[in-house]
Amino acid sequence: MTQQIAPFGTWTSPITTDALVQKSTTLLDVIVDPVTRKAYYLERRPFESGRSVLVDIVSGKDVLDQRWNVTTRVHEYGGAAAVVYDGVVYFSHGGDDRAYCFNLTALGEPEAVTPANKPWRYADFTVHPTRRNILVSILEDHTRDTPQTVLNCLCIIDVQAKAVSTLVEGADFYDQPLFSPDGKHIVFRSWNHPDMPWQRSSLHIFSVVDTDARIELRDELRLTWDGGKNVAVGYAKWLDAQRLVFLSDVSGFYNPYLYDLQTKQRTPLLSSPLPNDFVVTSFRLGGSPYVVLYNDGKAVAVLFDTAVQGRSSLAYFDLTSKTLKPVDSRHLVATSAIRSVSDKEIIFISQSTTAPTAVSKLRLQDLTQVPIAIRYEVLKSSTASLDFPDGIISQPVPLLLNLGGGLEVHANYYPPTNPGFKGDPEKERPPCVVHSHGGPTGQAGMGLVWDKQYFTSRGWAWLDVDYSGSNGYGREYVDRLNGNWGVTDISDCVQAGAAIAAAPHNLVDPARLVIRGGSSGGFTTLAALCSFPDAFAAGTSLFGISDLIKLAEHSHKFENRYMEKLLGGSCEDVPEVYNKRSPVNNAQKIRSPLLILQGMEDKVVPPEQAEIIVKKIREQRGHVEFMSFEGEGHGWRKSETIKAALEAEIAFYEKMLKISVNRSKT
Known part of the structure; x- marks a missing residue:
């Protein structure tokens, strides 16, 4: 193509606003059912007045019809608006801020599981693995709706009784609740004003006592650093019923650590901290900067997204050999919402410099290679097919x-x-x-x-x-x-x-x-x-x-x-x-x-x-x-x-x- 010489700023471009808003979406999250291994994604659609929609990745069909807006206003920025567990969707609806459940196999209508006419908002749901009627989530109470009087806590939502009760309160903020695989422990993060969660925060682990009426928390363990040092922690994931991985920036960079409930020992996962951030912090709730990979129910590896000078780089940590290997993901510059569907396959939100943000699937190939080779597939692009000429995207x-x-x-x-x-x-x-x-x-x-x-x-x-x-x-x-x-x-x-x-x-x-x-x-x-x-x-x-x-x-x-x-x-x-x-x-x-x-x-x-x-x-x-x-x-x-x-x-x-x-x- 012959290039026309023209003053900068006057060039004609096919990248018009009409082209950009037509069927373009914002990809918000990837959700995998830990029982059925079915995957879903959550997208916001500007052409539907900004409605957030949960979509089945395989069929490409909306899980809910246009009456439903899967979103939350917790922290105003939202995030973590839905979870899927054993074929049931639990979500926050933007129309009334209530939490709902929807059985994907029985179909029918979503059913509200929290009270009506309450100025309460919900997000960050976790399902008890043995008592499926029990959810834990953030509850943000706007009864007294000023910045100084809004209250945050972790609550229990009893899906059968359609009742809400307080699980833990006292801190200014809570997030990232997660039951252990056997349901006998729960981990979550808290922080207090004037800190933000990436400035100073704490992880809490409680034993979960299952009574006839409800669940109760006992025997608190708190993961933080003493000595007055401002240390941020979070993003905990369970390896098994007794061990979890979490991230901390105590070294100056967010790096992974391991905590063992039996020994009560906190140790670095890596032999020495890396000058890389293993998470790029966000104002939105949720997010999954790494994922634990399981084989026959046993944790075998952790796939991390590390930020090297602001750019993503995937890495595979083998839990047996305790080695960290790079993954050949050079075409990607950012990843988020990383979820596993098998011990070698993940689904996540990917970003590159040449293609729109997408929901992508990555399969690890030969694990002995360095870097580990992958098979990469785009499942859903955030932008409808746009017939832009080659070479028009600035790098x-x-x-x-x-x-x-x-x-x-x-x-x-x-x-x-x-x-x-x-x-x-x-x-x-x-x-x-x-x-x-x-x-x-x-x-x-x-x-x-x-x-x-x-x-x-x-x-x-x-x-x-x-x-x-x-x-x-x-x-x-x-x-x-x-x-x-x-x-x-x-x-x-x-x-x-x-x-x-x-x-x-x-x-x-x-x-x-x-x-x-x-x-x-x-x-x-x-x-x-x-x-x-x-x-x-x-x-x-x-x-x-x-x-x-x-x-x-x-x-x-x-x-x-x-x-x-x-x-x-x-x-x-x-x-x-x-x-x-x-x-x-x-x-x-x-x-x-x-x-x-x-x-x-x-x-x-x-x-x-x-x-x-x-x-x-x-x-x-x-x-x-x-x-x-x-x-x-x-x-x-x-x-x-x-x-x-x-x-x-x-x-x-x-x-x-x-x-x-x-x-x-x-």
Whole structure:
């Protein structure tokens, strides 16, 4: 194909918003029935108003009809909304927040197993292996619905009696409950404000006493580290009735450990800790960063997903030889929801740099090979068949940017890519989107994301900045943001953009850098525009934070005190920090045009966060454009919103940067 020379940012692209929202889904989870070994996946469908649907992997058919929305609002971010056990689905329904059960063989209708008209939310179900009528799950009680008064506990759901009772309470948060194979023990995680679970948390193991009326917990064992050290633990899985594996970042990186109930010994699973994170932490519940493989009921190996410099790498740990072998998964950059269907076969959510996120099956071949060879199959793609030309997907280039003073920051650069067009580097360099991810203890990731390709296929460059505080690079990198949120993150983003625009990189036009981000990434965007008013030609905040004091008052319980470590104390302790770093108090410094996009049902970053800074900028006669979306929360779920927001953002940049585009052809 002959490439047409055209100015960067003006290229015609088949990656349109219509193409992207048509039958595209978000893959949320993979679920395997531990008894029948049947597999299912959970996907969110923007074209069905964001409904989450459980699908049989083999038949491809929905398990439930369109009346049902398999989702939960626990922690607002949700996750872990369903489990399948011996042919019965237990799930949270988004229509009323109740828990339901549905027998896949008897069919009929789902049956509510929790009370009606209660402001209770459920997630993270585990089924007792011998008393199948007993579930344990998180219960989030919104009877007094303020961030300070919402209560979390682990509850018992008696499916037969349709009754709910408290199992354990007292901590601010609980998650990851899991019965042992014989039902005689249960493990779960807890943590308390002001910590987040990846900052400091505890694992608890209790004996389960089965009485006629209910189950009771006794003889607590607590897995944590003493000495006041902030250590995160979690993601426990049972090898058998007496041993479990869990992850801890006590070494500085999330590594696996083994606990034996008989000896009460906690030992590293590996001979020495690796400088790799064996989990990339998430704000959503659930997740399965590794899986135990069984042969005839005996645990034989553990298949891990390790993060090496932010990129996934699968590894196989043989429990007999105690050796860790790499798995040939070089085409993958991220995996999640790893579940086993046999001792050599797993089903999981996969991400690569060239193909859409998918539900995939991986079969281990010759275990003596290094790396272990695999047979890989895509079972379900998140995107319907899109007839895009070869070579249109921009590939990420990992960068370790030296920002001076010995500080290095990770980033991924996506060059403008389109087989039909090329720019003239003698005349210009491309405009560039500098993206600040959410979290802020999140990660941009390297998997294919169509929003980025929407830009790069039109002649834009894109830079994902994994600024200080991003996970996947070890605890020290995460802790660099403690006390420095609103300082280090914005400095990293500003300097990273400037670095790739200058020698020796010379990749982008320094006069045409724009910054954008969602949630806390929106805060970083707004704060960067305040502190470095000449660094960017424009910016976009998607449901971003503008007033830290109001956020401390009105955000949801899960993140209500998250800021205390990020800002060096509570609002009462260091009010001057909250005031100084709030973009709304520095809005007069913003000189770059700003676009703000906001969901009006957002409980994480309430709409007032957008409204107050829009009002402040307009009072200062600054340039701000505002779009609100009714029925949307923290992130876009509906097709029409995804389409409108993306089109509005690129049109805003084109107008501000005076990029002339024939919109009818793009």
